Every structure is written in C-alpha cells, then in structure tokens.
Amino acid sequence: MSTIEDAKPVPVTLGGVRGGPAGARTLRRDPWWRSPTITFVFLTAFVVYSAWAVFQNADYYVGIAQHRDLISPFYSPCIMGSCVAGAHGTFLVLHWWTITPALFALSVPAGFRSTCYYYRKAYYRSFWQSPPGCAVADGHARYSGETRFPLILQNLHRYFWVLALVWNVILTIDAVMAFRLPGDGGIGVSVGTLVLVANATLLWLYSLSCHACRHLCGGHVDQFSKAPIRHRLWKIATPLNERHMQFAWASLIMVALADLYVRLVAAGWIHDPKLF
Amino acid sequence: MPDVTMRIWRGDSTGGDFTNYTMPAVEGEVVLDMVHRIQAGPAPDLACRWNCKAGKCGSCSAEINGMPRLMCMTRMEDLPTEEPVIIAPMKTFPIIRDLVTDVSFNYAMARQLPPLALRPADGPDGTYRMQQMDVERGQELRKCIECFLCMNVCHVIRDHEENKAHYAGPRMFIRYMELESHPLDTNDRRELLRQRMGLGLCNITKCCTEVCPEHIKITDNAIIPLKERVVSGSYDPVAWLGRKILRRTKRSAAEAAADAPAQHTPTSEDRLERQTVPATR
Ligand code: SF4
Ligand code: SF4
Ligand code: FES
Ligand code: FES
Numbered sequence: 001m002s003t004i005e006d007a008k009p010v011p012v013t014l015g016g017v018r019g020g021p022a023g024a025r026t027l028r029r030d031p032w033w034r035s036p037t038i039t040f041v042f043l044t045a046f047v048v049y050s051a052w053a054v055f056q057n058a059d060y061y062v063g064i065a066q067h068r069d070l071i072s073p074f075y076s077p078c079i080m081g082s083c084v085a086g087a088h089g090t091f092l093v094l095h096w097w098t099i100t101p102a103l104f105a106l107s108v109p110a111g112f113r114s115t116c117y118y119y120r121k122a123y124y125r126s127f128w129q130s131p132p133g134c135a136v137a138d139g140h141a142r143y144s145g146e147t148r149f150p151l152i153l154q155n156l157h158r159y160f161w162v163l164a165l166v167w168n169v170i171l172t173i174d175a176v177m178a179f180r181l182p183g184d185g186g187i188g189v190s191v192g193t194l195v196l197v198a199n200a201t202l203l204w205l206y207s208l209s210c211h212a213c214r215h216l217c218g219g220h221v222d223q224f225s226k227a228p229i230r231h232r233l234w235k236i237a238t239p240l241n242e243r244h245m246q247f248a249w250a251s252l253i254m255v256a257l258a259d260l261y262v263r264l265v266a267a268g269w270i271h272d273p274k275l276f
Numbered sequence: 277m278p279d280v281t282m283r284i285w286r287g288d289s290t291g292g293d294f295t296n297y298t299m300p301a302v303e304g305e306v307v308l309d310m311v312h313r314i315q316a317g318p319a320p321d322l323a324c325r326w327n328c329k330a331g332k333c334g335s336c337s338a339e340i341n342g343m344p345r346l347m348c349m350t351r352m353e354d355l356p357t358e359e360p361v362i363i364a365p366m367k368t369f370p371i372i373r374d375l376v377t378d379v380s381f382n383y384a385m386a387r388q389l390p391p392l393a394l395r396p397a398d399g400p401d402g403t404y405r406m407q408q409m410d411v412e413r414g415q416e417l418r419k420c421i422e423c424f425l426c427m428n429v430c431h432v433i434r435d436h437e438e439n440k441a442h443y444a445g446p447r448m449f450i451r452y453m454e455l456e457s458h459p460l461d462t463n464d465r466r467e468l469l470r471q472r473m474g475l476g477l478c479n480i481t482k483c484c485t486e487v488c489p490e491h492i493k494i495t496d497n498a499i500i501p502l503k504e505r506v507v508s509g510s511y512d513p514v515a516w517l518g519r520k521i522l523r524r525t526k527r528s529a530a531e532a533a534a535d536a537p538a539q540h541t542p543t544s545e546d547r548l549e550r551q552t553v554p555a556t557r
Contacts (some may be wrong), residue, residue, distance in 0.1 A: 004468040010384040012440050014368025017289040019377065020339070027362050028342030076548070117480055117500055124479045131431040134483035135342055135367075138435035145432065147479035153475065155511040215504035223459040225407035241496065270435070 025137045032133035036126035042249075043123065046256055050074065050106065053259050057100040059266040060259070061087035062192065067184035068272055069177045070192040072262040073199055073255050074102045077170045108167050111254075117211045118248045120154060158212035168203050175200040184274060190273040192265060201259040202251035209240035209247050241262040277301040280352065282310055283360035284322065288373045295319070296360055301352065307363065308347040309377075309423055323374035331489055334423030338375050339364040339408045344425040344487045356531060366428040379424050381433075381440055385448045388473075392455055393463040409457040417454040418491040420447060426484035426494055441476035446484035446494045453498035456505060466502075466509040475502055 026032070053060075053074050060072040063086035071078060071087050078087040080097035097104065113119050124130050129139030146154050175196040181188045207213065218234025221227045240247075265272045281298045297314045309327055315322050327333035329348045336347040341355060341362050355361050369377040398405045426446040427433070433440050444452065452469060455461050469475040480503075484494045492498075508515040 004471060007388050007390050007465075007472070008466050009472070010387045012381055012384050014437055014440055018369070019285055019287065019292065019365035019371030019375075020367050021285075021294070021364075026342050027339060027364060028339070029356070029362075030343075031357070093312055107322075120479065121481050124481050130455035130479065131435065131481060131483065134429050134486050135339065135344055135434075135486065143432065143436045143439065143477070145467050145474070145479050151479075155503075155507045158507065158512070211500045212504060215501060219504060219510065222457050222461070224409040224413075225459075231409055266353045 001026075003252065016179050020095050026133070026135055028133070032136060036132055039122045039126040043126065046252060049256055050259075053263070054100055054102040054106060056263075057082070057102070058084075059263045060084075060102070062262060062266045063087070063273065064182050066265070066272070067181050068190065068192055068265070069180045069182065070196060070265065070272070071174050071177075072259040073105075073171055073174070073196075073203075074259045075105050076174050077105060077167075080104065108160065108163045112157075112164040112167075112207075113248075113252070115154050115157040115160055116248065117157070118245050157210075158216065161207060161210050161212045161216075164203075164207050166192060168200065168207055171196075171203060172200045181274060188274055189276055190272045190274045194256050194275075199251075199254050202247065202254045205240065205245040205252040208237065209242075209244040211241060211244070213237055214241045277303065277358070280310070280357045281360035282314060284311070284314070284319075284375070285364045286319075286322070286374055287371065289371055292371070292374075294362070294364075301357070302310050303353075305352045306348050307338075307340055307345075307350045307352060307355075307361070310352060310361075311347060311363070323376045324370070327377050332421055334421035336424045337366055337425050337428065339366060339428075344429045345488050346423060346425070349489055366424070368428045368430070368434045369424075371462055379427075382422070382424050382427055382445070382447060383452050385444045385473075386451070389444075389448060389451060389455070390465055390468065392458060392461050394460050395462045402458055406459055413457060413497075414454045416492055417450045419492055420450060421490055422447065423489060425487045425489065429483045429487045430478075431481070431483065432474065432479075439474065439477060442472055443477055444469070446478070446499065448473070449475065449478070449502060450492060450494055450498040456502065464509075465471045467504045469502060470506050475499070475506060478503075 020027070053072075060075040061078070061084050062068040062070040063084075069086075075083075075087065076103050079093055081093065081095040081100040082098050083101050094104075125132060130143065131138045146152060173194070176194040178196040179187055179189065181190060214234065214237040215239045218224070218227065218230035218232075219237075221230050221234070224231035224234070264270045278301060279298050280301045281296050283294045283296050286292055286295045297318050299310060299313055299317070302309070302313075306329075308324075308329060311322065311324050315324070324336070324338075324347070326336040326348065328335075331346055331349040333345075337344065338347050339345070339362075340347065340350050342364075344366065347541055348364070352361075353385055363375065365371055365375045366377045366379075367378050369381060372378050396401060424447060433445065452465055452473070455463065456465055478499055480495050480499060482495045485492070485496070488494055
C-alpha cells in the first residue's frame with residue numbers, strides 16, 4: 001500500500017540549454033494548421049447557429065396542424081410554461097419559466113460536450129492554442145493545465161454523462177413520437193421521423209462511446225477475471241470508444257441538421273414528405 | 277537519383293546552428309542511413325545516438341522536418357526533397373552535442389514511480405492465478421521502447437520548462453497505468469499522480485499518441501483511464517460514498533496513510549530533496 005508519502009522525490013535539474021533554433025515556433029513544414037482551423041470553423045459555426053436557434057424561441061415544433069409530431073432536439077425536453085402547445089411534456093411543467101425553453105434543454109448537452117475528453121482536445125488545440133499543433137509552440141507563457149479552477153471542473157464529466165443519458169431517453173421518446181402522423185394515416189414514417197431517429201441513434205453512440213462510460217463500465221476493474229460482466233461491458237465500450245471522435249462530430253452535425261429540418265418544416269418553408 | 281540536402285543541427289550547450297549537407301540520394305534509405313553517410317563523409321564528428329536501426333531500441337529520436345520521429349523508421353522517400361530535410365535534436369531535453377540530448381529527466385521521473393506491490397498469493401505455494409483477460413490490457417502499455425518522443429512533444433514541458441519539476445509525462449503515465457491496473461498490484465498511486473506527478477497538467481491534446489512509434493494509444497488507454505481513476509479517488513462523492521459502504525476498492529492514500537505505517541521512512545536527505553520538488557497544487 002504505497003502512499004504519496006512513500007514516493008521518494010528525485011530532484012530534477014531545470015533550465016538546461018536546449019538544442020535547435022531558439023525562438024522558432026515550429027520547424028514543421030506540413031500544413032499542421034489545417035486540422036485546428038477546420039475544427040475552429042465547424043465549432044464556431046455550430047455555436048453561432050445554436051445561439052441563433054436558441055433565441056428564436058419559435059418554429060421548433062411541428063404539431064397536429066401539419067399532421068406531424070416533430071420537436072427540435074434543441075428544445076427537448078420542453079417542460080416550460082413558455083413551450084408552444086403540443087410540445088409540452090405532460091410531466092413537470094415549469095410554469096414560471098417564461099424565457100426560451102432551449103436554454104434549459106441545451107444546458108445538459110452543452111455541459112456534457114464541453115467537458116468531453118474529445119472536445120477538450122479540439123478546443124484546447126483550435127481555440128486556446130495550447131498547443132495549436134504537435135511540436136508547435138503553445139500560445140501561452142504560463143500553463144497550469146486542468147489543475148486549477150475553472151478547468152479542474154472538467155473532472156465532473158461523468159455526472160454530465162449520467163444526465164446526458166436522461167436526455168437521450170427523452171430524445172428517443174421524441175423519435176418514437178415522430179412515427180405518429182395524426183390525420184395523415186395515424187402511424188407512419190416521414191423524413192422528419194428518420195431525421196429524429198438518426199439524431200437519437202447518433203446521440204446514443206456518442207454517449208456510449210464516452211471515456212467516462214468506458215471507465216464506469218469496467219475500466220476501473222483491475223482483475224477482469226473476477227468481474228466477467230464488467231469485462232464484457234468494457235469490451236463493448238472499447239471499440240465504440242475508439243470511434244468517439246467520429247461519433248462526436250456526427251452527432252453534433254446531426255443535432256444541428258435536425259433542428260434546421262424541424263425549423264424549416266415548422267416555418268412552412270418545406271413540407272415534411274411522408275415516406276410510407 | 278537527384279541529390280538531397282540535409283539540414284542538420286550542429287552544436288552543443290554553448291550554441292549551434294544548422295549546417296547543410298548535400299548528398300546523393302540512395303533508394304530505400306531511411307534518415308538514419310543518410311546521417312551515417314554524412315558521418316562517413318563530410319562530417320565524421322557529427323554526434324548521433326542509435327543502436328538497432330529497427331525501431332526497437334528507442335535511441336535515434338530526433339525532430340525531422342519539425343516532427344518528433346525515430347530517424348531509423350523515417351524513410352527518405354516519404355519526405356519532400358525539394359527543400360532541405362531539417363533534422364534537429366529533441367527540443368525538450370538539454371542538448372549534449374548535435375543530435376544527442378540528455379534524457380535523464382525521464383529517469384528521474386521513473387525513479388519516483390512506486391513499484392508493484394504484490395497482493396497475497398493465490399496458492400499456498402506462493403503462486404498466482406491470472407487469466408488472459410487479466411493481462412491483455414497491460415500488453416499494449418509494455419510495448420514502450422522508451423524513445424521519449426512522447427515526452428519530447430508534450431507541450432506541458434516542451435513549452436513550460438518549469439513544469440518538469442512536477443510532471444511525470446506521458447511515458448511514465450503509461451507505466452503508472454500499467455501498475456495501477458495490474459491485477460496483482462495493491463499500491464494506490466492516484467494521490468501521487470494528482471498532487472505531484474501532474475496528471476492534471478495534461479490536457480489530453482493527444483500529441484504523445486500522434487508521435488508514438490509503437491502506436492500505443494497513450495491518451496486513450498493510459499492518461500484518460502488514470503484521470504478517471506483519480507476522479508473516483510478525489511473528485512467523485514458518489515464513488516467515495518460507495519467505497520465507505522462497500523469497502524471494496526482500493527483505499528485512498530489518505531485513508532491508507534491513516535492506519536498503515538509508511539513503508540518508506542524519509543531520511544533528512546529525502547526531506548531536503550522533497551523541498552526542491554514543488555507540489556502541483
Ligand atoms: S495528451 Fe497530455 S501527455 Fe500527451 S502530449 Fe498532450 S498534454 Fe502531453
Ligand atoms: S510511449 Fe511511445 S513515444 Fe513514448 S517513449 Fe514509449 S514508445 Fe516512445
Ligand atoms: S469523453 Fe466525450 S462524451 Fe465523455
Ligand atoms: S536506432 Fe533503435 S530505434 Fe532507431
């Protein structure tokens with residue numbers, strides 16, 4: 001049972017003379033800036049679009065008048081006094097909430113994604129320049145990583161993960177409800193149904209491939225032969241986890257497209273075609 | 277084949293500069309071959325470390341066109357040769373001469389790593405039973421050849437020298453993970469990682485994984501799992517409560533220290549050393 005007190009500190013000599021040209025930001029010649037730039041553009045576009053969509057506070061629900069039951073993922077769960085009729089969940093209506101319901105609906109996904117290990121890498125590199133690329137100098141003179149407030153709060157990621165699972169269940173219910181086409185055959189499939197089903201599926205893949213999920217499934221176990229079920233779960237979570245970045249992007253883009261689709265239908269710009 | 281210009285850093289702790297060597301290209305060569313031909317020809321005093329020429333000894337680390345790589349595993353034909361090929365020593369460690377750096381920082385960090393502490397034996401004859409599933413996770417982590425390219429690229433110490441005093445670094449983090457998740461180990465290194473080994477300094481930007489010649493997924497399979505273990509130890513009230521009730525998982529360092537005498541009794545010399553190593557927080 002070793003403790004921090006047992007580890008014998010070994011002094012480290014600091015400040016030795018380094019080789020290579022002093023002051024060069026990087027010696028790299030390949031387009032290392034390409035990937036952080038793409039990340040920057042896409043994340044900025046998403047933040048701008050979602051900020052705009054959040055404060056629209058309209059056109060997020062396609063209801064019975066258009067023979068559909070489609071709600072934008074940005075506005076679900078819609079349990080506020082300010083939600084349009086039909087978009088209400090039947091439970092826990094926060095009557096006193098009069099501002100845009102999307103602020104509540106997006107709080108958990110925003111916390112979940114901003115503490116996500118993948119997005120941390122993405123924005124530390126592309127926004128914070130710490131570092132902008134490998135073997136490219138950090139954009140800051142001082143650096144304390146995630147050891148201080150506020151970045152120490154990244155350690156709360158697993159709680160956001162739990163909340164995100166609740167949100168996933170709600171958005172899955174939304175996707176199931178999207179099979180209802182009231183006054184248009186009762187039950188069926190429209191493009192909107194497929195959009196919400198794809199959205200819910202990608203959100204599940206994103207959250208089940210989470211690093212905290214992999215840890216909680218079985219990553220914390222040292223002796224797998226003593227915990228066969230957790231080992232099995234860990235074995236399932238691991239290949240998903242390897243594709244976490246892909247799921248992160250796919251679900252992010254899908255959630256914005258789903259909002260856009262519902263918005264266009266709700267505003268009457270396009271008609272949601274029934275498939276069968 | 278056309279000639280290639282190699283732009284190699286020449287110098288020591290008193291200073292240095294790049295020197296160009298134009299050499300005929302030879303098909304199928306790696307960068308280390310080129311360096312050897314330069315040693316055999318225009319610059320017999322060019323210093324470089326190498327041993328196996330097979331990507332297994334981890335000696336020939338350098339920065340080729342700015343990217344930390346093994347010289348013996350970088351093929352000349354994969355590099356653009358219209359411009360000179362730049363070869364510089366690893367930037368994070370003090371230079372000795374030319375392409376040779378002093379990597380003893382890594383050994384200082386390795387010496388602080390609490391070793392394996394065996395749990396009681398399974399059999400009366402003092403033997404242990406292990407299944408394949410118990411050992412396979414650690415196999416990837418033992419592929420490390422100690423080239424220290426990951427330590428070199430890590431911006432925590434590459435761009436912030438002062439962090440070396442309290443940062444184990446990616447190569448040591450995989451060793452910590454190997455021991456922390458070892459099926460026979462009973463040591464708990466989480467508080468050490470959090471307070472003195474700078475696990476929180478890593479911001480999981482994955483450059484270590486990008487440069488590892490053994491393709492070890494350092495961030496995904498060592499650093500993030502360690503961070504999650506530290507969360508359970510220090511930042512997670514639910515896990516803390518679960519431990520209190522179930523008493524199943526490893527105890528925290530503080531709990532252990534409360535009722536177990538420290539195995540290592542610090543000497544006055546240790547205390548002096550300890551003062552020279554500032555805590556992360
Ligand atoms: S992921 Fe962490 S350890 Fe690896 S290079 Fe980045 S900061 Fe350093
Ligand atoms: S982890 Fe990879 S990059 Fe780091 S020292 Fe080992 S082999 Fe080299
Ligand atoms: S690590 Fe990305 S969601 Fe948890
Ligand atoms: S010479 Fe052994 S790794 Fe390159």
